[in-house]
Amino acid sequence: MNATEKFYLPVDGIFEMFNSHTRGSRITHPVPQRTALCAVSQHPKVSNIPKSGMGIVKTVKGRWRQQEKRVVESRSCSANQQVTTERLPKGSVDLLELGLAKPKNCHRIVVLGAPKVGKTNILRQFLGKEFEDKYEPTTEDFHRKLFHIGGKAYQIDLLDAASERNFPAKRRLSILTGDSFLLVFTLDDRESFHEVCQLYDEIKVAKSKIQKFRNPERLTAVICGNKADLEAPRAVRRTEVTEFLGEDVAYFETSAKDGTGLDDAFRALASLGGLPNETNPSRHQLVSILTYQSLCISQRGRGGSRTRGLGAPCAATDPLARRPSFTSDLQLVLKSRNNKPERCHIQ
Known part of the structure; x- marks a missing residue:
């Protein structure tokens, strides 16, 4: 009996002291019923606990405090995550509507071409994303990339109009709303090149009608002969491209997989636009969309100052970008020119 008392009584004292420090936490000590009765009648004082027992007390208290600290930090992180979520944009960011960019700094690039030529992966390169080997047919993709360059805000909309291939009226509307064009074919597929030639002519005709040009200016279009990394024999030569599309056409042989020629193609798009x-x-x-917004807001807070060379060039993609409705695009076409066209050129 004495041996049993020497084993259990100090432990019971440890947990009594521990419970007093944790203010009634639900921690119990599994003691047999017979031994527990003995502990009630012959319970030693805390001060009589051996040094080994006090060491255990300090260890348990330290671990408990660490656990409490982790709980507090976890709650703090959850609160910060909630604040961050509340700060995310509620919808697509349109710099023109927000008054953060001038109309001349808002640009739309329309991407056209046959299926499986690599249009999506070229756009991924422009957006700063990685190449994807798996092919998935694109119905229609609309992307928006926002820039902060030299203290000014720029907005570039990218429309991959793949689903409009069999809908001439919808394709015509996309062409009329485009400021620049990226036409893509593959060097190993001659049919895809013929389709690009037809699209090139369609763009020239549509733009000349809506703009009422007697002498149409040079078309702001870049032609990409993609999949230059393939070892297969080429079905289209550079001489044929210039023969069909003209000597002054902006043509580049590219590879969306290894990046060949894309830097020159993107530079030409910027120059022409x-x-x-x-x-x-x-x-x-x-940068993130929140960082970009803070840059624009801080810049506007300086009284509209637009100093060249202010900050390093940066850009952000709009994660919530959605294609404008066809109604708004049609209104944009009709309002973009001082002279309203005699008839609708969409059909």
Whole structure:
């Protein structure tokens, strides 16, 4: 009996002291019923606990405090995550509607071409994403990339109009709303090149009608002969491209897989569209959408100052970008020119 008392009584005292420090936490000590009765009648004082027992007390108290600290930190992190979520944009960010960019700094690039030519992966390169081997048919993709260059805000919309291939009216509307065009074919498929030639002519005709040009200016289009990394024999030669599309056409042999020629193609898109060369993916740093918004807001807070060379060029992709409705696109076409066309050129 004495041996049993010497074993259990100090432990019971430890947990009594521990429970007094934890203020009634639900920690119990599994003691046999017979031994527990003995402990009630012959319970030693805390001060009589051996040094080994006090060491256990200190260890348990330390671990308990660490656990409480982790709980507090976890709650703090959850609160911060909730604040961050509340700060995320509620919808797509349109710099023109927000008054953060001038109309001339808002640009739309329309991407056209046959299926499986690599349009999506070229766009992924422009957006700063990685190449994807798996092919999935694109119905319609709309992307928005926002830039902060030299203290000014720029917005580039990218429309991959793959689903409009069999819908001439919808394709015509996309063409009329485009400022620049990226036409893609593959060097190992001659039929895809013929389709690009037809699209090129369609764009020239549509733009000349809506803009009422007597002498149409040079078309702001870049042609990409993609999949230059393939070892298969080429079905289209550079001489044929210039023969069908003209000597002054902006043509580049590219590879969306290893990046060959894309830097030159993106530089040509910027030059033809009147955009800064820093819109080229290799000339700016990608930041989050929240960081970009803070830059624009802080810049506007300086009284509208637009000082050249202010900050390093950076860009962000809009994760909630959605294609504008066809109604709004049609209104944009009709309002974009001072002279309203005699009839609708969409059909």
